[in-house]
Amino acid sequence: MTNVHGTVAEGFEAVREEFAAAAAGENGAQLAVYVHGRRVVDLWAGDEVTGETLTGVYSSTKGAATLVVALLVQDGVLELDEPIAGRWPEFAAAGKDRITLRDVLSHRSGLIGVDGxxxxxxxxxxxxxxxxxxxxxxxxxxxxxxxxxxxxxxxxVDKVIRVATGRSLRDHFEERVRAPHGLDLYLGLPEAQEDRYREVAPGSASPEELVAFWANVPGPHSITGIGYGLNSTPPLDQVAFLNTRRVRALGQASAAGVGNARGLAGMYAAAVFGLDGRAPLLEPDVLGEFVMLHSTGRDLVTGDAGQYALGFQAKGLRYPFLSANAFGHNGSAGSESFADPRGGIAFGYTRRRFAFDWSYPEHDRLAAAVHHAAAAV
Structure with a gap:
C-alpha cells in the first residue's frame, strides 16, 4: 500500500486516489495543482520525499525558459521574427543567416546538436x-x-538574451519569476539547497521489453540520436546528467532545471492566473501568441509525440480533454507540467524514476482526473 501524504481540496478526492496508484512502485513522486490560482492538490509519496523535495525536471525546464522569452517579448526587448544573426553575427555561418527566434522556439531551425x-x-x-x-x-x-x-x-535563446540584455536567461528567471513568487524551481541550484535534492534513478524493464525497445532505437548518428545526445563519445547518460552537481549548478536552460511539483504548478499559475494576489505575469496578447500551435505533424526527432506551440508543448493535442490552447512541457525523468487557460488548471508532477522508453502512462490518468475534478467544482 502506497503511503500518500499531503492534502486535496473538497471535490479532488479522486485525484488523490489516482496519485496513489501512480506512485505505487515509484521511489518518489509529487503532484501539485492550482485551479484559478488556488492550490487544490498538494501530494507526495516515497521514501525521503516530502512536498519540498527537489529533483531533476529535465525538459520541463523549457517551460521556465520559454516564460522568460515571453516576458522579454512582452517588454519589447526581443522580436520573434528578427533574424538571430542580426544580434549574433557568428550565428550566420553555414546557412543560418535567416533563422529567427520563432524558428528556434518552434523547433524548426534544424539545430538539434552538433557533428561529433x-x-x-x-x-x-x-x-x-x-x-x-x-x-x-x-x-x-x-x-x-x-x-x-x-x-x-x-x-x-540564452545567447540572444545575453546579447540583448547583458544578462542570462537564468538571471531573468530568478529575478522576475522564481524569487518574487517563492517558487521551488531553479535554473542553477544554489549550494545551500543541495540537501533538498534527491537523485533521479534509472527505471527497470523486463528482458522482453528491453529487447523490443533496443531493436527500434535509432543509431547514434541518426536525427533522433543527435537530438538526444547519443552521437557523443561516450553517448550521453541522461540519468547521470542531472545527478551531477556541476550540471545543477550551471542550470542550462534546455534540460537542467531542478524543482518540485509545487514549483512547476506555481510557475504556470503565476504566468496565466496570478499567484498570491499578484497579477498574471503574461498579458493576454502575449499569452495568445505563445500558446498558438506552431509545429504539428511528425517530429523528425521524437515522432508523433512532438507537437508544439511556441517554446511550449501543445498540451491540448496531447490531452484532448483539455482546451485547444493548453500548453506546458514534460521532462525525461517523468515530470509533467502545464496550464489550461480555459479550464483554470495549473499542473505540476514529478517523479524520481527515468523511464527507459520515455513512456509516462500515469500522465494521462493524472491529467484526466484533475480535469474532471476541476470541471465539477
Missing part, C-alpha cells in the same frame, strides 16, 4: 553549447520541418 556530439561536460554549459552551434550547419533546411532539440535549443 557534445560531451556531458559541454552540455552542462549554455555558453559552450552556443559556441559549438554557431558554426554548425542545420540538419534540415530551416522552416521545412520540425524536430526537437532536447539539450541545445535554449542555449541559442
Amino acid at each position: 556530439g557534445l560531451t556531458a561536460g559541454e552540455l552542462a554549459d549554455d555558453e559552450v553549447i552556443a559556441r559549438r552551434l554557431a558554426g554548425q550547419r542545420p540538419y534540415w533546411r530551416p522552416g521545412s520541418a520540425h524536430g526537437y532539440g532536447g539539450f541545445v535549443t535554449f542555449a541559442i
